[in-house]
Amino acid sequence: MKKPVHDLLDKNMRLPIICAPMFLVSSPNLVINACKNGIVGSFPAFNTRTQTALDEWLTTITEALKNEKQKDPTAKVAPFAVNLVVHASNKRLQADFEVVKKHKVPFVITSQGNPQSIVDAVHKWGGIVFHDVITVAHARKAIDAGADGLILVAAGAGGHAGEVNPFALVREVREFWQGPLVLAGAINDGYGVRAAEVLGANYSYMGTRFIATTEAEVDPDYKTMLVDADLNDLVFTDTFTGVKCHFLKPSITRAGVDLSLIEGKAHVDLDLGGSNAWKDMWSAGHGVSGIHSVVPVAHLIEQLASEYNNASQLQAFSSASSHTPQVGR
Ligand SMILES: Cc1cc2nc3c(=O)[nH]c(=O)nc-3n(C[C@H](O)[C@H](O)[C@H](O)COP(=O)(O)O)c2cc1C
Known part of the structure; x- marks a missing residue:
C-alpha cells in the first residue's frame, strides 16, 4: 500500500x-x-x-x-x-x-x-x-x-x-x-x-x-563558472543533445567549440571534436545570477x-x- x-x-x-x-x-x-x-x-x-x-x-x-x-x-x-x-x-x-x-x-x-x-x-x-x-x-x-x-x-x-x-x-x-x-x-x-x-x-x-x-562532485571550474555567470552567459540550444537545453557559454568555449556557430541559430550539426554535453559543456538554469x-x-x-x-x-x-x-x- x-x-x-x-x-x-x-x-x-x-x-x-x-x-x-x-x-x-x-x-x-x-x-x-x-x-x-x-x-x-x-x-x-x-x-x-x-x-x-x-x-x-x-x-x-x-x-x-x-x-x-x-x-x-x-x-x-x-x-x-x-x-x-x-x-x-x-x-x-x-x-x-x-x-x-x-x-x-x-x-x-x-x-x-x-x-x-x-x-x-x-x-x-x-x-x-x-x-x-x-x-x-x-x-x-x-x-x-x-x-x-x-x-x-x-x-x-x-x-x-x-x-x-x-x-x-x-x-x-x-x-x-x-x-x-x-x-x-x-x-x-x-x-x-x-x-x-x-x-x-x-x-x-x-x-x-x-x-x-x-x-x-563536478569540475571545480563548473562551480566557479556558476558563481561568475549571469543570464547573458547562457545559450538555449538543442545542438548538443537534440533537446533544448541551457548551457554555459564559457564552458562551450572552454571545450573548444565555436560559440558563434551556435548562438542565435536553429539546430546545427556540429563536429564537437570529442567534446560532450554534460561532461564538457555544462548546463545551468536562469537562476545563475543569484549564485554568489x-x-x-x-x-x-x-x-x-x-x-x-x-x-x-x-x-x-x-x-x-x-x-x-x-x-x-
Ligand atoms: C547539469 C544538469 C543535469 C540534469 N540532469 C537531469 C537528469 O538526469 N534527469 C532529470 O530528470 N533532470 C535533469 N536535470 C534537470 C533537473 O532535474 C531540474 O529539473 C532543473 O535543474 C531545475 O531547474 P534549475 O536548474 O533552474 O533549478 C538536470 C539539470 C542540470 C542543471
Whole structure:
C-alpha cells in the first residue's frame, strides 16, 4: 500500500524543497547531505554505470540516512528519490528498476514516457512516484498514468528545460489537479521557494543552485563558472543533445567549440571534436545570477530556510521596501 505523500514527505522535511536529479552531478554525498538537512535529495539512475554500482549507491544512502535517524530520532531526515527515464529508448530501465525494487526506494521520479507500470509496482512497496513534465498535455497524461505528483519543469530550468512560463503552467495545471505539485525552473533562493507555494506549488525543485555546493562532485571550474555567470552567459540550444537545453557559454568555449556557430541559430550539426554535453559543456538554469558562492549543502539549506522564513513574513500590502528582499551575497 502506498503511503500518503504527506506522511512520507512533509512530516520529514524542514523545507518544501527537492534537490533535483542531475546527470553527472548528483552523488551519494550530495543526496545524503540534502536529506540529512531536511530536503529531499535525488539522483538519476544513469549516474551509475552498472546495476552493481546502483546497488552500492542505494546501500550507502539508505545506511547513512538510517544512521542519521538513529543518532537523533527527532531529526527531520527527508527521504531520497531515484530518477528513472521511463521512455522506451532506455534499455537499462528494467534492470535498474529491479535494483530500485530490491531497495524499496521510497520516492521515484520518472521522466519522459509513460510511468504507469512503474507507478503500480512502486505502490506495492509503499513508495510514491512523481512524474516530470514540461507541458500541460504531458501533465494530463501523467495523471492518467496514476502518478502521485507532478513536477512542472518550466522555462528557465537547467537541464532539458520546458518553454512555458511558470505562472501559466502552475495555474493551468491547478485547474484540474489538486494533488502534489512541484515547480522547477530557476528557483534559486528561499524567496523563490515561497513564491512557488503562493503560486500553487507544494514543493520547489532546485537543480543549478546545488551544483555550486561543496558536495557536488563536478569540475571545480563548473562551480566557479556558476558563481561568475549571469543570464547573458547562457545559450538555449538543442545542438548538443537534440533537446533544448541551457548551457554555459564559457564552458562551450572552454571545450573548444565555436560559440558563434551556435548562438542565435536553429539546430546545427556540429563536429564537437570529442567534446560532450554534460561532461564538457555544462548546463545551468536562469537562476545563475543569484549564485554568489560555493558553500556546503548544510550552509545553503540554512540560508534557504532563513530566506524562506523572511519571505513568509512579508505582508502583501506592506511598504515598498519590504517587497525588495535583500539577498545577502
Ligand atoms: C547539469 C544538469 C543535469 C540534469 N540532469 C537531469 C537528469 O538526469 N534527469 C532529470 O530528470 N533532470 C535533469 N536535470 C534537470 C533537473 O532535474 C531540474 O529539473 C532543473 O535543474 C531545475 O531547474 P534549475 O536548474 O533552474 O533549478 C538536470 C539539470 C542540470 C542543471
